[in-house]
Amino acid sequence: MKYCPHCGKPVRENAKFCPSCGETLTVSQDQPATNTNQIKGIYDSATAKLNQYTGEKGAVKVNISDLFSEVFKHHSKKEADAIFIAGTESTTPALADVSDEWAKPWLFSRILIGFLLAFVVLLYMAVSFHNDKAVPGLILVGAFAVPFSGLVFFFEANAFKDISLFEVIKVFFIGGIFSLVVTLFLYQFVTFSTTSQYLGVLTLKDSVSIGVVEELGKVLIISYFISQLNVRHILDGILIGAAVGAG
Structure with a gap:
């Protein structure tokens, strides 16, 4: 064939x-x-x-090596600043000016490395110095490292540059909070096994139910923001999804 x-x-x-x-x-x-x-x-x-x-x-x-080709190159602060100047009337390019080539994100890798370094330092403080005050920071940094870096990745990859940083931050906080509220509401319609309730052990059915409920909660909030922001491009939808997920 x-x-x-x-x-x-x-x-x-x-x-x-x-x-x-x-x-x-x-x-x-x-x-x-x-x-x-x-x-x-x-x-x-x-x-x-x-x-x-x-x-x-x-x-x-998709050429993976080409997509990440800018990660290991030197970039100036001016280049980093230019990434976030997007989404306004004066900075959103016309559709005809948008490149048809894949974007080459790089800033996300610096942010991810920064998170990982902070995680290592806090872990060293908690283990070597027995500093319990480092534990909350360790949890916070560990929780945000990948989602926040991923959000920056999709912001860089949005070739249309028609969603501003302000809109992303708004979706991050408001979308994140309301997706949790919706998820907790949906949990009222889910029943868990006796093993999970009394022994704290999740069955396969419980695990699948949790995944479905949490993703459905995010999808509902993402759909709302896509409608509100009048999203017209798939890359915009992915960015909004990343913002709600990270939030």
């Missing part, structure tokens, strides 16, 4: 055109398909369907 490199759909071995997307198939694609090609075909097919929601066609091509 051969797969179209543009949309990932299966095509006949001797086909010159893809029946799904209409793209021309080159002669080099007549070679027998390997397991790698089959996996690539499944990935291309899945991302091509998702890409249709953006008004585009074809599979989504």
Whole structure:
């Protein structure tokens, strides 16, 4: 079986055109398909369907090494400041000026390293000096390290730059708090097993229920903010989701 490199759909071995997307198939694609090609075909097919929601066609091509190529390069404070100057009438670029290339986030890595260094120092204080006052900071830093760094990553990756830092902070705090409120309300409709209630041991059903309730609570709040902010791009939706999740 051969797969179209543009949309990932299966095509006949001797086909010159893809029946799904209409793209021309080159002669080099007549070679027998390997397991790698089959996996690539499944990935291309899945991302091509998702890409249709953006008004585009074809599979989504992601180059991981290119995506993180700016992480290990030197960047100035001016470059970092420019990242957060976004989302206003004077700084939001026109749609025609938005690059069609993948963004190359880098600031998130510095923030993640800062969190990890703070975590190591607080851990050393708590263990070596038996300083109990370091424990709350240790918990706080450990809880925020990945979610907050991830939020900065998606803020950098939002090529449309049409959501301001103020809006992100608002979603972070308000969305985070109300997603907890909604989640606690949804918990009223969930029953846990006797083992969980009396012995503190979660069963598989309990664990699945917790995951469903907590994610549903976040989805409801994310849907509200997407509606309120009149989001038009998938990257904007991902940023809002990251803000609510981190909050």
